[in-house]
Amino acid sequence: MKSVVAVCAIFVAAFLVAAVSGDAGRSACKDESEVGQTFTHHFDAAKYWLCETLGTPAKEVDCPSGLAYMHLLKECIPWASYVWKKPEMPPTVY
Template identity: 35%
Template sequence: MPPQGTSTTPFWLLASFLGLLLLLQLPHQTPAQCIDNHEPGCQHPAEIGMAQRHCIDPTKFWQCYALGNPAKLKYCRPNMAFDQDRNACVPWIAWVWQPCLEPVSRPPGWEVCQWTK
């Protein structure tokens, strides 16, 4: 207990206020992440039946079944990854990283990632 006549309340108020200011500034200082899984829009006939690699997790891929419907997220079997060139899941030992291909169309409302400083 502090000596009589002293109070720690102003210190804690000031420390809390400064901490809040710091937290409010953090989002402006860190760059935003651009996370694009390359989900197709299923808006073009060429996308129907064509698998599209999920660009964040190579064990997944997108599949369009009908025009205008959302793409379905599909999974490779365990220990396999989706190979865009072969249009199939292959064993990890045979999988090689490649840049993702841009889908023919994008889902309605999709926006390009905006990088910030």
């Protein structure tokens, strides 16, 4: 019975890994409205995505030490002020 549970757990874990994009909400920057914009990194609040060039996927940017990215403010803020919000997808995704 334990081996059946273990096998099921492995399948569930594999499904979750496959279902979650490794790019964490990274913009593909395929729309002009995205250029110059920042987007929430879905797995690390101390990072965000910056779309610099049309047609080039957004680059990952780290907030300075001790800060987290708040998309509503479009800036890195102190962790004590950070409030988690469900991340939204950018218009185009890499």
